[in-house]
Amino acid sequence: MRIITIDREFGSGGREIGKRLSEALGIPCYDQEIIEEVAKLHGVTPEQIESISEADMRTAYPHTIGHRFIAPRLTSHDSVKVAVAQQEGIRKLALQGDCVVIGHCADIVLKGENPFNIFVYADQPSKLKRCISRSEKDEDQEEILRMMKRIDKNRANYRELFADTPWGRKENYHLCINTSGHEVKTLIPALKMHVECWFANH
């Protein structure tokens, strides 16, 4: 089975890479679908799942078991339940067949399936430009920069629940790709070949 996980800095184009790569490979891409799956499994709305942020989860999570998430002793706190449910959702979707999974610490959750793990990053001016071009509201630059920082911090914190190695450290991934100054679609043919070479020889 070919599972590709994509982790990414906010604004680096990682989600677009995931979507385009899955199209190029002709396999599904799971991102928002994970949230929807979790909501369905637990009889709540996707909005309820999304409202529980990664930052909340960290606060709720008992520190002493923070690095042993495989079979955590659950508290009654909803956000921890959601964290666990997200892992179930990822496994349920990913184990159906070849796929790309974006975020959600999928590289760790699916470790046993030997996924190919990609990290996407970029310099700040490139990420800012990308965020501004995608912004629906007329947000100012400072506001966007604060949001970028906050979201990446949340991702780093969320990862700490599952792994002993920090978020974004190249050693965690098979390939790290810098999208600074690039149209990410131009990177897809090479990434597709990377995936194919990797699974052909692994």
Place this chain on the structure above:
Amino acid sequence: MRIITIDREFGSGGREIGKRLSEALGIPCYDQEIIEEVAKLHGVTPEQIESISEADMRTAYPHTIGHRFIAPRLTSHDSVKVAVAQQEGIRKLALQGDCVVIGHCADIVLKGENPFNIFVYADQPSKLKRCISRSEKDEDQEEILRMMKRIDKNRANYRELFADTPWGRKENYHLCINTSGHEVKTLIPALKMHVECWFANH
């Protein structure tokens, strides 16, 4: 002009990647050739150049100008002269046309030519295995591990002479590739495509 620079952890297969990639692209690869060029330019033997280690250079280099190497105030110390001469040698070779340059902080020295910068790394067991398989003498494992550590430390120190950003930090490179558990030759078709996509869209 297409210049590809390869930086690498010792034992990760970076040199082999550089050689194979240059063959796949049909362009020269400079590594030992830089030492030979420098020796020729300065009327000494390659062995004399090589005997001056990167670690020596750091010791000899005046700390106050350590981060401004573009036009350093030279001391009379030979090792500093060699560092400068190596940069001249790299520029002389690289500016002749498309090429792959291995090591020697070529990504910084050739920054003005917009090179595509690759960093090659691997986990310790993979690097150790590679080193053992290539070792001519019957070195013990501990000895090889010490050598790996020393060489990478020297590379990190050498980089500090030229750059404000630490060696091996993914932000310095366009692509970081983890060769753990891989025959590096299987990675070449995808890397070749990366290089081609990059230069076609940059």
